[in-house]
Amino acid sequence: MEKTYIEKMKSALLGMKNEILQHLAAENAEFNEIIEDTDPKDLADIASDDIDRRILEALGNQELKTLKLVENALVRIENGHYGKCMRCDQKIPRERLDAIPYAILCIKCKTSEELRNR
Numbered sequence: 001m002e003k004t005y006i007e008k009m010k011s012a013l014l015g016m017k018n019e020i021l022q023h024l025a026a027e028n029a030e031f032n033e034i035i036e037d038t039d040p041k042d043l044a045d046i047a048s049d050d051i052d053r054r055i056l057e058a059l060g061n062q063e064l065k066t067l068k069l070v071e072n073a074l075v076r077i078e079n080g081h082y083g084k085c086m087r088c089d090q091k092i093p094r095e096r097l098d099a100i101p102y103a104i105l106c107i108k109c110k111t112s113e114e115l116r117n118r
């Protein structure tokens with residue numbers, strides 16, 4: 001996968017992460033205190049591990065899930081695994097990544113996981 005595409009996805013992911021964190025700050029005074037002293041451009045460097053567990057629990061489940069997925073994808077960009085399925089190691093189609101930049105499973109694995117969790 002070419003570098004320019006990865007870079008594009010990376011900035012999309014960082015943008016998503018930023019958006020989630022900003023939204024959380026708006027909803028949650030405690031969280032706002034944590035990031036208050038943080039330069040907005042460093043916001044994306046805040047790992048969810050740094051965020052207090054209680055605050056995480058107060059967050060919307062869906063948002064938290066997305067934040068984790070976004071972070072996962074960013075880690076995979078760093079270690080060069082981005083764009084490959086986490087489970088079967090097959091390439092994830094670009095259309096899927098365009099639609100869901102934080103996709104870490106191919107459609108087949110994702111579908112079987114959803115069936116399993118049902």
Ligand SMILES: [Zn+2]
Nearest residue numbers: 085088106109
């Ligand atoms: Zn797969």
